[in-house]
Amino acid sequence: MILSSSLDSLDSLTLSRDEASFSLTAHGVELLRYTFRSDTIPSECPAPYLHPLRTLGGQVVTANRPHDHRWHKGLAMTLSHVSGQNFWGGPTFDASAPGHGYVQLDNVGHLLHEGFDELECDGKELRLTERVTWVTARGEEWFTEVRTLRVHDVDATTRSWALHFGTALTNVSGRDLEIGSPTTAGRPEAGYTGLFWRGPRDMTHGTVLAAGDLEGGEVMGRTAAWLAYSSPHDEVDAASTLVFDQDPDAEVPTHWFVRSEPFPAVAPSPAFHEELVLSDGDALRQRHRIVVADGRWDRATVTGYLKEHPW
Numbered sequence: 505m506i507l508s509s510s511l512d513s514l515d516s517l518t519l520s521r522d523e524a525s526f527s528l529t530a531h532g533v534e535l536l537r538y539t540f541r542s543d544t545i546p547s548e549c550p551a552p553y554l555h556p557l558r559t560l561g562g563q564v565v566t567a568n569r570p571h572d573h574r575w576h577k578g579l580a581m582t583l584s585h586v587s588g589q590n591f592w593g594g595p596t597f598d599a600s601a602p603g604h605g606y607v608q609l610d611n612v613g614h615l616l617h618e619g620f621d622e623l624e625c626d627g628k629e630l631r632l633t634e635r636v637t638w639v640t641a642r643g644e645e646w647f648t649e650v651r652t653l654r655v656h657d658v659d660a661t662t663r664s665w666a667l668h669f670g671t672a673l674t675n676v677s678g679r680d681l682e683i684g685s686p687t688t689a690g691r692p693e694a695g696y697t698g699l700f701w702r703g704p705r706d707m708t709h710g711t712v713l714a715a716g717d718l719e720g721g722e723v724m725g726r727t728a729a730w731l732a733y734s735s736p737h738d739e740v741d742a743a744s745t746l747v748f749d750q751d752p753d754a755e756v757p758t759h760w761f762v763r764s765e766p767f768p769a770v771a772p773s774p775a776f777h778e779e780l781v782l783s784d785g786d787a788l789r790q791r792h793r794i795v796v797a798d799g800r801w802d803r804a805t806v807t808g809y810l811k812e813h814p815w
Contacts, residue, residue, distance in 0.1 A: 516627030517658065526623070528630055530658055533562050535665060535796075538653070540617040540634065544569075544577070547608065549593035551615035552636060552651075553577035560663050561798040563737055563744045567704045572767065576702035579794070581615075581651070581671055584697040585684035585775075589613055589640045592697070599690030613640045615649075630655040638673070646677040657813060664797035666813070669699060674787040683788070684779040685761075693724050695776025696761040696769070699792055701746070703733070703768030710735030710764045713803050723760050725776055730810060731760055733770055734800040747795035747806055748772060752815055755789055756780065 518529045524541040527534050536557050542550040548569075555568040555578025566578035575593025582592035590596045591613050595606035618635040625631075631654055638647035652670035659665065675681050686694035703710070713719050714728040723731060729752070734745035748770055750758060759776035763769045772792060774780055782788055795809065 517625055517630060517655065518627075519623075519625035519630060521623075528625065528655060530560065530665075533558055533560060535560070535658075536655070536667070538632075542577075544575075546614065546641075547593065547612050548575040548577075549582075549591060549612050549614055551577070551580060551582075551591075552617055552634070553580035554667075555579070557667075557796055559744050559796055559798045560658070560660070560665060561742060563740070563742055563798065564704055565707065565744050565746060565796060567702045567767075570702065570705065570767065573702070576700075576769075579669075579699070579701045581649075581669075582697060582700050582771075583638075583683055584686065585682075585689055586646065587679075587682050589646070591615065591638055592700070597686035597689045597691050597694070605691060611641050613638060613646075615639075628656070628658070644677065646675065646681065647673045648676050649673050662797065662809060663799060664795055664809070667794045667796065668791065669794065670789075670791045671699075672787050672789045673782075675782045675784050678784055680784060681782045682779045683775045683782060685773060685775050687725075687776055688779045694761070695725060695759060695773045696771040697776075698758070698771055698774050698790065700771040701748070701769065701794075703735075703746075703770075704737075705767065706738040707733070707735035707744070707768040708765055710768055711800070712762055712764055713806065714760065717803075720764075723762050725759050725761070727757055727759055730806065731762060731770060731772075732801060732803075732806045733762070733764070733768060735768065736800070742798065743800040745795075745797045745799060745801040745806075746770070747793075747797070747801070747809070749793040749795065749810060749815075751791040751793075754791070758790075 654668040758772035
Protein backbone atom coordinates (compact mmCIF):
# COMPACT_ATOMS: atom_id res chain seq x y z
CA MET A 505 0.00 0.00 0.00
CA ILE A 506 1.31 3.47 -0.88
CA LEU A 507 0.16 4.97 2.40
CA SER A 508 2.29 2.52 4.37
CA SER A 509 6.06 2.19 4.51
CA SER A 510 5.94 -0.39 1.71
CA LEU A 511 5.25 0.34 -1.95
CA ASP A 512 5.33 -3.22 -3.21
CA SER A 513 2.49 -2.65 -5.67
CA LEU A 514 1.39 0.37 -7.64
CA ASP A 515 -1.90 0.70 -9.45
CA SER A 516 -2.03 2.48 -12.80
CA LEU A 517 -2.50 6.22 -13.05
CA THR A 518 -6.11 7.36 -13.20
CA LEU A 519 -7.24 10.68 -14.65
CA SER A 520 -10.42 12.44 -13.53
CA ARG A 521 -11.62 15.82 -14.77
CA ASP A 522 -14.22 18.52 -14.21
CA GLU A 523 -14.85 21.89 -15.86
CA ALA A 524 -12.02 23.70 -14.07
CA SER A 525 -9.41 21.09 -13.10
CA PHE A 526 -8.21 17.52 -13.38
CA SER A 527 -6.48 15.18 -10.96
CA LEU A 528 -4.12 12.26 -11.37
CA THR A 529 -4.36 9.42 -8.88
CA ALA A 530 -2.32 6.32 -8.14
CA HIS A 531 -3.55 3.68 -5.68
CA GLY A 532 -5.85 6.10 -3.91
CA VAL A 533 -3.31 8.93 -3.66
CA GLU A 534 -3.97 12.09 -5.66
CA LEU A 535 -0.47 12.82 -6.98
CA LEU A 536 -1.48 16.13 -8.49
CA ARG A 537 -4.36 18.41 -9.24
CA TYR A 538 -4.08 20.87 -12.13
CA THR A 539 -6.45 23.82 -12.01
CA PHE A 540 -6.65 25.26 -15.52
CA ARG A 541 -9.52 27.69 -14.87
CA SER A 542 -8.73 29.68 -11.75
CA ASP A 543 -11.35 31.75 -9.92
CA THR A 544 -8.86 33.65 -7.76
CA ILE A 545 -9.18 37.43 -7.40
CA PRO A 546 -7.61 39.65 -10.12
CA SER A 547 -4.78 40.96 -7.91
CA GLU A 548 -3.50 37.38 -7.50
CA CYS A 549 -3.13 36.87 -11.28
CA PRO A 550 -5.61 34.11 -12.16
CA ALA A 551 -3.63 31.41 -13.96
CA PRO A 552 -3.34 27.64 -14.34
CA TYR A 553 -1.42 26.00 -11.49
CA LEU A 554 -0.57 22.66 -9.89
CA HIS A 555 -1.71 22.10 -6.30
CA PRO A 556 -1.54 19.85 -4.50
CA LEU A 557 1.49 17.85 -5.51
CA ARG A 558 1.91 14.74 -3.37
CA THR A 559 4.51 12.04 -2.95
CA LEU A 560 3.55 8.41 -3.49
CA GLY A 561 3.30 8.21 0.29
CA GLY A 562 0.68 10.95 0.30
CA GLN A 563 2.75 13.86 1.63
CA VAL A 564 1.70 17.28 0.30
CA VAL A 565 4.69 19.20 -1.08
CA THR A 566 3.03 22.42 -2.31
CA ALA A 567 1.29 25.36 -0.66
CA ASN A 568 -1.68 27.30 -2.02
CA ARG A 569 -2.51 30.92 -1.06
CA PRO A 570 -0.31 31.00 2.07
CA HIS A 571 -1.13 33.87 4.41
CA ASP A 572 2.16 35.65 3.75
CA HIS A 573 1.80 35.65 -0.06
CA ARG A 574 -1.75 34.91 -1.19
CA TRP A 575 -0.70 34.88 -4.86
CA HIS A 576 1.62 31.89 -4.39
CA LYS A 577 -0.11 28.91 -6.03
CA GLY A 578 1.71 25.59 -5.67
CA LEU A 579 3.73 25.12 -8.86
CA ALA A 580 2.95 27.74 -11.48
CA MET A 581 4.38 29.48 -14.51
CA THR A 582 4.89 33.18 -13.80
CA LEU A 583 6.63 36.30 -15.09
CA SER A 584 6.99 38.82 -12.29
CA HIS A 585 8.21 41.80 -14.36
CA VAL A 586 7.36 42.25 -18.05
CA SER A 587 7.70 45.81 -19.38
CA GLY A 588 5.79 47.17 -16.41
CA GLN A 589 3.24 44.34 -16.24
CA ASN A 590 3.00 41.67 -13.51
CA PHE A 591 2.04 38.12 -14.48
CA TRP A 592 2.58 36.65 -11.03
CA GLY A 593 0.26 38.55 -8.73
CA GLY A 594 0.65 40.66 -5.63
CA PRO A 595 2.73 43.85 -5.43
CA THR A 596 5.46 44.86 -7.86
CA PHE A 597 8.96 45.80 -6.70
CA ASP A 598 9.92 49.41 -7.38
CA ALA A 599 13.27 50.53 -5.97
CA SER A 600 12.04 54.14 -5.82
CA ALA A 601 9.02 53.27 -3.66
CA PRO A 602 9.19 53.97 0.12
CA GLY A 603 9.54 51.19 2.66
CA HIS A 604 10.42 47.78 1.27
CA GLY A 605 9.85 48.84 -2.34
CA TYR A 606 6.81 46.67 -3.06
CA VAL A 607 3.74 48.50 -4.32
CA GLN A 608 0.33 47.11 -5.24
CA LEU A 609 -0.25 48.47 -8.74
CA ASP A 610 -3.02 48.13 -11.28
CA ASN A 611 -0.70 46.09 -13.48
CA VAL A 612 -1.56 42.47 -12.67
CA GLY A 613 -2.60 40.44 -15.69
CA HIS A 614 -4.03 36.94 -16.02
CA LEU A 615 -3.36 33.71 -17.89
CA LEU A 616 -6.33 32.43 -19.85
CA HIS A 617 -6.76 28.72 -20.56
CA GLU A 618 -7.79 28.41 -24.22
CA GLY A 619 -8.02 24.64 -24.51
CA PHE A 620 -6.22 21.30 -24.60
CA ASP A 621 -4.78 19.90 -27.79
CA GLU A 622 -3.93 16.76 -25.84
CA LEU A 623 -4.96 15.41 -22.45
CA GLU A 624 -4.39 11.67 -22.31
CA CYS A 625 -3.50 9.11 -19.68
CA ASP A 626 -2.70 5.52 -20.66
CA GLY A 627 -2.29 4.27 -17.09
CA LYS A 628 1.49 4.73 -17.08
CA GLU A 629 1.88 8.29 -18.33
CA LEU A 630 -0.08 11.50 -18.49
CA ARG A 631 0.47 13.77 -21.49
CA LEU A 632 -0.94 17.27 -21.83
CA THR A 633 -0.63 20.02 -24.41
CA GLU A 634 -2.41 23.24 -23.48
CA ARG A 635 -2.89 26.63 -25.13
CA VAL A 636 -2.72 29.63 -22.78
CA THR A 637 -3.04 33.36 -23.54
CA TRP A 638 -1.31 35.92 -21.31
CA VAL A 639 -3.43 39.08 -20.99
CA THR A 640 -2.30 42.33 -19.38
CA ALA A 641 -4.26 44.35 -16.82
CA ARG A 642 -5.32 46.55 -19.76
CA GLY A 643 -6.75 43.56 -21.63
CA GLU A 644 -3.94 43.31 -24.20
CA GLU A 645 -2.73 39.88 -25.36
CA TRP A 646 1.04 39.84 -24.93
CA PHE A 647 1.93 36.14 -25.10
CA THR A 648 0.49 32.98 -26.52
CA GLU A 649 1.80 29.91 -24.74
CA VAL A 650 1.93 26.26 -25.69
CA ARG A 651 2.38 24.36 -22.42
CA THR A 652 3.20 20.68 -22.08
CA LEU A 653 3.02 18.43 -19.02
CA ARG A 654 4.13 14.84 -18.77
CA VAL A 655 3.87 12.63 -15.68
CA HIS A 656 5.91 9.44 -15.88
CA ASP A 657 8.41 7.16 -14.13
CA VAL A 658 6.04 6.40 -11.26
CA ASP A 659 8.34 4.02 -9.42
CA ALA A 660 7.56 2.03 -6.27
CA THR A 661 11.23 1.13 -5.84
CA THR A 662 12.57 4.69 -5.72
CA ARG A 663 9.29 5.92 -4.16
CA SER A 664 9.20 8.72 -6.71
CA TRP A 665 7.50 10.09 -9.80
CA ALA A 666 8.49 12.69 -12.38
CA LEU A 667 6.79 15.71 -13.90
CA HIS A 668 8.05 17.34 -17.08
CA PHE A 669 6.89 20.95 -17.47
CA GLY A 670 7.50 22.59 -20.84
CA THR A 671 6.54 26.05 -22.05
CA ALA A 672 6.89 28.02 -25.28
CA LEU A 673 5.89 31.68 -24.82
CA THR A 674 5.52 33.63 -28.07
CA ASN A 675 5.52 37.42 -27.95
CA VAL A 676 2.40 38.62 -29.83
CA SER A 677 2.33 42.13 -28.34
CA GLY A 678 3.60 43.90 -31.45
CA ARG A 679 6.63 45.24 -29.54
CA ASP A 680 9.77 44.06 -27.82
CA LEU A 681 9.13 42.93 -24.24
CA GLU A 682 11.62 43.18 -21.37
CA ILE A 683 11.35 40.21 -19.02
CA GLY A 684 12.89 40.86 -15.62
CA SER A 685 12.63 40.19 -11.90
CA PRO A 686 12.75 42.15 -8.63
CA THR A 687 16.54 41.86 -8.83
CA THR A 688 16.70 43.49 -12.26
CA ALA A 689 14.43 46.17 -10.74
CA GLY A 690 16.90 46.77 -7.90
CA ARG A 691 16.30 44.23 -5.13
CA PRO A 692 19.29 41.94 -4.45
CA GLU A 693 18.81 38.15 -4.39
CA ALA A 694 15.17 38.30 -5.48
CA GLY A 695 15.52 37.12 -9.06
CA TYR A 696 12.34 35.06 -9.08
CA THR A 697 10.40 34.77 -12.31
CA GLY A 698 9.46 31.84 -14.51
CA LEU A 699 8.38 28.49 -13.07
CA PHE A 700 7.85 28.96 -9.32
CA TRP A 701 7.39 26.36 -6.57
CA ARG A 702 6.04 27.32 -3.16
CA GLY A 703 6.42 24.60 -0.57
CA PRO A 704 4.20 23.98 2.46
CA ARG A 705 5.08 25.65 5.72
CA ASP A 706 6.31 22.43 7.34
CA MET A 707 9.09 22.24 4.71
CA THR A 708 10.62 25.51 5.95
CA HIS A 709 14.32 25.22 6.92
CA GLY A 710 14.79 22.34 4.49
CA THR A 711 18.07 21.13 3.02
CA VAL A 712 19.19 22.60 -0.32
CA LEU A 713 21.69 20.76 -2.51
CA ALA A 714 22.71 21.54 -6.09
CA ALA A 715 25.06 20.28 -8.76
CA GLY A 716 28.68 21.34 -8.47
CA ASP A 717 28.79 20.62 -4.71
CA LEU A 718 26.71 23.72 -4.00
CA GLU A 719 24.46 23.76 -0.96
CA GLY A 720 22.34 26.05 1.17
CA GLY A 721 22.48 29.78 0.60
CA GLU A 722 25.40 29.61 -1.79
CA VAL A 723 23.03 28.31 -4.48
CA MET A 724 21.12 31.63 -4.69
CA GLY A 725 21.66 33.31 -8.05
CA ARG A 726 23.95 30.56 -9.33
CA THR A 727 23.63 28.25 -12.31
CA ALA A 728 23.53 24.50 -11.69
CA ALA A 729 22.17 21.56 -13.65
CA TRP A 730 19.89 20.53 -10.77
CA LEU A 731 18.70 21.57 -7.34
CA ALA A 732 17.23 19.32 -4.64
CA TYR A 733 15.08 20.50 -1.74
CA SER A 734 14.29 18.06 1.09
CA SER A 735 12.59 18.34 4.45
CA PRO A 736 10.75 16.33 7.11
CA HIS A 737 7.04 16.96 7.65
CA ASP A 738 5.00 17.85 10.70
CA GLU A 739 2.76 15.32 12.47
CA VAL A 740 4.05 12.27 10.56
CA ASP A 741 7.38 10.43 10.63
CA ALA A 742 8.08 11.17 6.99
CA ALA A 743 10.13 13.43 4.75
CA SER A 744 10.03 14.46 1.10
CA THR A 745 12.43 15.57 -1.61
CA LEU A 746 11.86 17.55 -4.79
CA VAL A 747 14.55 17.54 -7.47
CA PHE A 748 14.41 20.38 -10.00
CA ASP A 749 16.33 19.24 -13.06
CA GLN A 750 17.11 21.68 -15.88
CA ASP A 751 17.04 21.06 -19.62
CA PRO A 752 20.62 20.31 -20.71
CA ASP A 753 19.83 21.85 -24.12
CA ALA A 754 18.19 25.02 -22.81
CA GLU A 755 18.20 28.02 -25.15
CA VAL A 756 18.23 30.47 -22.22
CA PRO A 757 20.32 29.70 -19.11
CA THR A 758 18.60 29.86 -15.74
CA HIS A 759 19.86 30.95 -12.33
CA TRP A 760 18.41 29.54 -9.13
CA PHE A 761 16.20 31.51 -6.83
CA VAL A 762 15.85 29.40 -3.68
CA ARG A 763 14.81 30.02 -0.11
CA SER A 764 14.42 27.66 2.82
CA GLU A 765 13.25 30.43 5.18
CA PRO A 766 11.05 32.29 5.98
CA PHE A 767 9.29 29.90 3.60
CA PRO A 768 10.37 27.22 1.08
CA ALA A 769 10.52 28.36 -2.54
CA VAL A 770 12.40 27.47 -5.72
CA ALA A 771 12.43 29.13 -9.14
CA PRO A 772 14.81 28.46 -12.05
CA SER A 773 14.86 32.07 -13.25
CA PRO A 774 15.53 33.06 -16.88
CA ALA A 775 16.01 36.71 -15.82
CA PHE A 776 17.65 36.70 -12.39
CA HIS A 777 20.47 39.18 -12.89
CA GLU A 778 19.68 40.73 -16.27
CA GLU A 779 16.56 41.47 -18.26
CA LEU A 780 15.75 39.19 -21.17
CA VAL A 781 14.47 41.07 -24.22
CA LEU A 782 12.01 39.04 -26.27
CA SER A 783 11.37 40.51 -29.70
CA ASP A 784 7.91 40.59 -31.21
CA GLY A 785 7.19 37.19 -32.77
CA ASP A 786 9.99 35.39 -30.92
CA ALA A 787 9.44 32.61 -28.38
CA LEU A 788 10.92 31.85 -24.97
CA ARG A 789 11.17 28.08 -24.62
CA GLN A 790 11.92 26.28 -21.38
CA ARG A 791 11.73 22.71 -20.11
CA HIS A 792 11.93 21.55 -16.51
CA ARG A 793 11.76 18.19 -14.79
CA ILE A 794 10.58 17.93 -11.19
CA VAL A 795 11.06 14.62 -9.37
CA VAL A 796 8.77 14.18 -6.35
CA ALA A 797 10.06 11.61 -3.87
CA ASP A 798 9.42 10.18 -0.44
CA GLY A 799 12.33 10.42 1.97
CA ARG A 800 15.35 12.72 2.25
CA TRP A 801 17.58 12.20 -0.77
CA ASP A 802 21.28 12.89 -0.34
CA ARG A 803 23.58 14.01 -3.14
CA ALA A 804 24.49 10.46 -4.18
CA THR A 805 20.83 9.46 -4.43
CA VAL A 806 19.98 12.49 -6.57
CA THR A 807 22.90 12.03 -8.96
CA GLY A 808 22.24 8.29 -9.18
CA TYR A 809 18.60 8.86 -10.10
CA LEU A 810 19.44 11.46 -12.73
CA LYS A 811 22.08 9.22 -14.25
CA GLU A 812 19.59 6.34 -14.53
CA HIS A 813 16.83 8.64 -15.87
CA PRO A 814 18.38 10.90 -18.51
CA TRP A 815 16.41 13.49 -20.41
